[in-house]
Amino acid sequence: MRKRVVASALALVVAVSTLYAHELFIKFDTYFLEPDSEVRVLILNGTFALSENSVTVDRVVDMALLGPDGVSPLEPEAWNATTDTTYVTLHTGSPGTYVLGISTASRLIELDAESFNEYLEHDGIPDILEARRATGKLGEDAVERYSKHVKAVYQVGGTRTSGWSRALGYAAEIVPLENPYRLGAGQEFAVRCLVRGEPVANQLVVVGGELDGNAIEERESRTDDEGVVRFTVDRAGKWYIKFIHMAESEEEGVDYESNWATLTFEVR
Template sequence: MLMLAPLAKAHEFWLVPHDAQTGLEQKVVFELRVGPTWPGVQTPRIENLVNWFKAKDAQGEWNVAGRDHTFAVGNFTTRVPGATLVGMRTNSAHLELSATEFNQYLNEEGLNEVIKTRERFGLSDAPGRENFSRCAKSIVLVDGQSQGYDERIGLPLELIPQTDPLALDIGKPFVIQLLFLGEPLPNTLIKAQLKADPVVELTATSDSQGQVEFALPSAGLWLFNAVHMEPSSEDDSDWESLWASMTVQLSKNPSE
């Protein structure tokens, strides 16, 4: 239970590859981090956490190897040049927060429709009962190439770059699209955080195509996050949510 507690209360949950840009036939090891921002807390792979954990490249998909009770939560060996997409879908878990904590969480994640619904039904002072699961994604760029970076790996809530990670123009739009069950998700807060000291954090709300534009100030390892919440049909909860994350190492456009 002590190990489960930080996992339940930390909204951000992300995969960190030891080598986000690497060569062919190289082993890539992943850590899990939880927390409100970088560097987060390194977390072991607990029992019953993972629903599926897979990788996808130009040759197809395969399951990522990994063991419970370890900090190295998964690993694979790169196979082809370009982007290798990695996705982890967790099993559903239950969370109950006091009204104050739940309202703060809703505000932080920009879940305005949920706030309005609670107000409309006189539930703003009621505790928050929620079933949630995570959709963590990471993009590993192999052999200095990035083709395939804009493909899906099949997470129910998935962040997808629309701009080449190896062609970052500082201060110009870097576009991210958010999909829910394969369809663009509008009006959703998306956060962008650069692993730096101090951490750089930007926010934007998705448009009708589920897209946001960030004028990113620097290359580096970036974390993107979004949360989607809907009413739950389960007896033990009022809300069902998906928490999406994506890590990717961005590099400057060589022409800069």
């Protein structure tokens, strides 16, 4: 275990183990919106069903809309974090298929060995868990630097447009390979998983969702050599795709770096 940094670096460490499993999702009441309307979009920090903590705007390093006419930034005034559930206020424009993207600044978390191993097992990071087992590190505490990068694809009006497949340049990102608003229940959907702009092979990806307030059971798959994963959208509902990419860190005092990515959309 490398020597821990002190003073200012330790001020950044979040040492509460109950926080490690919080995922970040963008969730609309409906992803099918009317043109020229105001919409409140939930930013869930917890699970797809419940937000346990807000995300303050100072943690956001990028917030952008990708539409038929390109990328445009969202102003901080659109962000509201006064309750456990953060929300963003959007004004829809002309008909088309849009992407909302949000990327957060990195933070540090320090966990004891048992808590870190449980986190790896629970949150779908088996490769690092196996590497720790193989190298005799299961008994070592860990400092992790993490950040989260989330996107949602939504449809305004009835006109399907291009542009939704453009990457936003986040450290981890899920890019659709087809417009989800051309999908129907029972069809296959493909996405590409990127880490620092490059396709990531053999990445564990989890797919789940919600229909009428009931959870759609999660399923797991691995990306191919091109970073692509495919799954069948077997029913209507609000869907999410997620992955956590973790690697050993070369930063002094930090053992691992993780980047979390989610993508949400809806199928009717």
